[in-house]
Amino acid sequence: MIWRFQFIFLVLTSFAVQGADHFLWYPKARTVDVEIRGMRVEQFLGLVRAETGWDVMMEPGLDRVVSGRFRNKPASEALRLLLGRTRFALVPAKDGTARLKVFNGLARAATQSVEAVEAQAFAEQFNEAPKVDDGRLITMPVKVHYLKSRFTSINANPKLTNLRPLMAGVNEIWQRGRVRFTTGIPKPLLPMSRDAEKTYADLFKPNVPADVVEKLLGATCADLLPNFPDRGKVIHLVLVYTMPQGYGAVYMPAKGLILMPQVKFAKLVSPTGVWKNGSDVFFAQSNILAHELGHALSLEHVATQGNLMIDGAIRQGEGVGPELGLTPVQIVAARKQAFTGGPYVPGINPPNRFVNPKPAPKPED
Known part of the structure; x- marks a missing residue:
């Protein structure tokens, strides 16, 4: 039993196998999990906007390919590693929504709004x-x-x-x-x-x-x-x-x-x-x-x-x-x-057994 748990832990924390491109934002910890391979910078910034809700602006014509793979990195450190020599500024806005500006020279050059790219596109x-x-x-x-x-x-x-x-x-x-x-x-x-x-x-x-x-x-x-x-x-x-x-x-x-x-x-x-x-x-x-x-x-x-x-x-x-x-x-x-892609539904998607589902909900408090 102990060996089994050790094996499970190793499997679930391993990055040996490549999965879909993703940028996961954890707002409480202010950290991110990232796995990006050869993505154009505008598409990457669209993924960031969809995940975080930040207002993202970039310098028009900015051309860069983004790659990186790591877990539990502070957001600013992750962006620095992913963007390399490309500069960025992450500043709070009055309404509480952060604004991310990405540029080569000066921050005021970031005038192009980036549209969100939903994560489903990479699932x-x-x-x-x-x-x-x-x-x-x-x-x-x-x-x-x-x-x-x-x-x-x-x-x-x-x-x-x-x-x-x-x-x-x-x-x-x-x-x-x-x-x-x-x-x-x-x-x-x-x-x-x-x-x-x-x-x-x-x-x-x-x-x-x-x-x-x-x-x-x-x-x-x-x-x-x-x-x-x-x-x-x-x-x-x-x-x-x-x-x-x-x-x-x-x-x-x-x-x-x-x-x-x-x-x-x-x-x-x-x-x-x-x-x-x-x-x-x-x-x-x-x-x-x-x-x-x-x-x-x-x-x-x-x-x-x-x-x-x-x-x-x-x-x-x-x-x-x-x-x-x-x-x-x-x-x-x-x-x-x-891994089946959907929820457990008896007779439709039943690889695992749901034991004794109650006919009525129970209070969570």
């Missing part, structure tokens, strides 16, 4: 999982939908959830598993059933007992949301305004989608009207989404404190949502699923 496609995991970075696309409704409790607001920091936090957590998630342009989604839509809204009425909510919520969400034609081939994330009983999110394995509230109200579940840390409201959180993505990658709940996949009902601590730990065995299982 590798896998027809089947390799016989031996080579530790490469696996990029998984996530299709995002805003659920629209005449009921306030359902109607998602595109301006309320900032997907960039949400997904950046997710990727920082899943960095240890060498899996990253990317989103495209979110799209609106209409409920599949008007009856289910009304039932969902009625679950917020104060006279509805918690056990009734738990009993009805799973079936109601199943009727409310579609079976996407590509289920099992790509992860779907459906954002709803809020969920009853303060639920944080739920993975629905039969549909291959995550249902996640934009706002969690403590008053829906807590007698005091506040969460453990004293806040009354929480917005969509990276650790909760990372937990549900773990379910999408076939991982089950565990009872280990400090683990990303801990069951919320038994978690200890003052924060909201799961912790961040993953074991080597969990990483291997998640990567096996990720």
Whole structure:
């Protein structure tokens, strides 16, 4: 068993095998993982803009080929190594968004705005999982939908959830598993059933007992949301305004989608009207989404404190949502699923078994 864990560790931290070109930005640590081979500088800067959200400007006509390969480098050091003799300036803006200028001579020469190049353009496609995991970075696309409704409790607001920091936090957590998630342009989604839509809204009425909510919520969400034609081939994330009983999110394995509230109200579940840390409201959180993505990658709940996949009902601590730990065995299982390109869906994409999925979500607090 010890030898097995040592082997897993070596595989997952190795850079012996080349993967797809990528520039991964971890905003909390302010570090990057990079693997770039012979990329034109403008295309590289477009990748930087898409990943970081920075406003990127370059000197017109700048011609350089960028190559580099390293992990956990401070962003400024990484740019210095990648750009070589080409100069750059990374300065904060008044609105909090950094501006990156790249130039040969003076900074004022950087007048050309660089368009974002989404990471999906470089994602590798896998027809089947390799016989031996080579530790490469696996990029998984996530299709995002805003659920629209005449009921306030359902109607998602595109301006309320900032997907960039949400997904950046997710990727920082899943960095240890060498899996990253990317989103495209979110799209609106209409409920599949008007009856289910009304039932969902009625679950917020104060006279509805918690056990009734738990009993009805799973079936109601199943009727409310579609079976996407590509289920099992790509992860779907459906954002709803809020969920009853303060639920944080739920993975629905039969549909291959995550249902996640934009706002969690403590008053829906807590007698005091506040969460453990004293806040009354929480917005969509990276650790909760990372937990549900773990379910999408076939991982089950565990009872280990400090683990990303801990069951919320038994978690200890003052924060909201799961912790961040993953074991080597969990990483291997998640990567096996990720190599299929899509989430675990019984009967459709089932290389790993999802044991005892619960019919209704559990609160993450």
